[in-house]
Amino acid sequence: MDIIKKIAHRSYESNIAFTNISERDSINNIKLQLYDFENQLDKIKFINTHIDLINEGYQKHLKTCKNPENCGENEKAETLMFYLQQELINLGVQINNDTFTYDEKISKDSQLEEILKQFNELKAGQQVIYDDVLKEIQELKELYFLGKKKWHQLLAGKIIEMTAGGIISETISKNLLSMIKPNFSLLINQ
Secondary structure: OOHHHHHHHHHHHHHHHOOOOOHHHHHHHHHHHHOOOOOHHHHHHHHHHHHHHHHHHHHHHHHHOOOHHHOHHHHHHHHHHHHHHHHHHHOOOOOOOOOOOHHHHHHHHHHHHHHHHHHHHHOOOOHHHHHHHHHHHHHHHOOHHHOHHHHHHHHHHHHHHHHHOOOOOHHHHHHHHHHHHHHHHHHHOO
């Protein structure tokens, strides 16, 4: 886990998970921490990590919630996510269909794991190649905060780079490209 995510996890624990402070105070504390980061992408990753952690807890809670419409825990999670998304907008991130949802992240992780599984079956005598691909896939899992368009462009670039470099075969690159196909119009538009 990189340092920004570690800081975000600590912030989440002290400002949201293990505290009874108001949503406003939680958000203000998180905003104050943003001043510690110079890099715009670090700020975005910091906020997105909070959103992911809140969303993860929210999704777990929804499975057992007896009164979702009037639940204080649901309202708190929704309020926190709303204000954190407002911060992303202030940082220039477009919150629209370009942002990965919780379910989309889970789906992409599953697809990447399936690809790793295929590589694992082929890795006999190819440990260096497998390790390279594993590293690339782990990196992709950490970059959802870039948004769908940039993430899929990065995936396409990595596939082309690994295919041209002989790290992966055309057959495997076709499997990887199948992840991009539903979002191809996203890559060439805008």
